[in-house]
Amino acid sequence: MDIRLSGITKVFEPDIVALEDIYLSVDSGEFLYLVGTTGSGKTTLLRLISREYLPTRGQITVGDRNLRKLRSSELPYYRREVGVVFQDFKLLPNLTVFENVAFVLEAMGIPPKLVESRSNEVIDQVGLWRRRFLKPPQLSGGEQQRVAIARAMANSPAVFLADEPTGNLDLRTSEEIMRLLLSINASGTTVIVATHDQYLVDAYRQRLVELHNGRLKRDERRGRYFVDGEL
């Protein structure tokens, strides 16, 4: 699905302007990095697209939905089409990898047989097949992140949002996560990744949008983390 932001401003009461007058178009099937220093508005932008927040001003459309006009009865259906991996991803510590993924699909009312086959499929895709009966505390940080990704991709979302998915991970693990995100994108899903990870951004060049103090500072087709000469 395509994503269009038109004149988006988000003010947190009383007076924190997190985003100001953002225009951004992301086509269906695109991959986009969202970069910018801490506090520049990356997470806020993702949470507007996932419709956790409503904008203070401006319009957001995702596919044929205007998020401002989305009724609360339509919200669960919208959320099923948007996979999110936020930094504070919460895996249920007492459930196995399999159960953590299956739980989400069950909650959507998917029939049990389908829940089992789809859960197994995505767990295999993220490379955790042999760990499917372990619980989160028995997994490494990178493995836990992959469970969160499996969970978010289980319902084959048309849009996938990841907020600093490689934060706190070593280089090799980060590359695995990155390749996973690219494979999700290769299946036609629109992917937006908020990141600080200069290495990944420069190693896997993609469209790059930079925020600075809540404003869109740069939008480049195959951007580098730093502008040439900026160092």
Ligand SMILES: Nc1ncnc2c1ncn2[C@@H]1O[C@H](COP(=O)(O)OP(=O)(O)O)[C@@H](O)[C@H]1O
């Ligand atoms: N729920 C909130 N309530 C109040 N202020 C917020 C909230 N979320 C974010 N902010 C503020 O909005 C600005 C942008 O934050 P954020 O989107 O989290 O930036 P980033 O993800 O780029 O670090 C910051 O000044 C932050 O303090």
Ligand SMILES: [Mg+2]
């Ligand atoms: Mg953030």
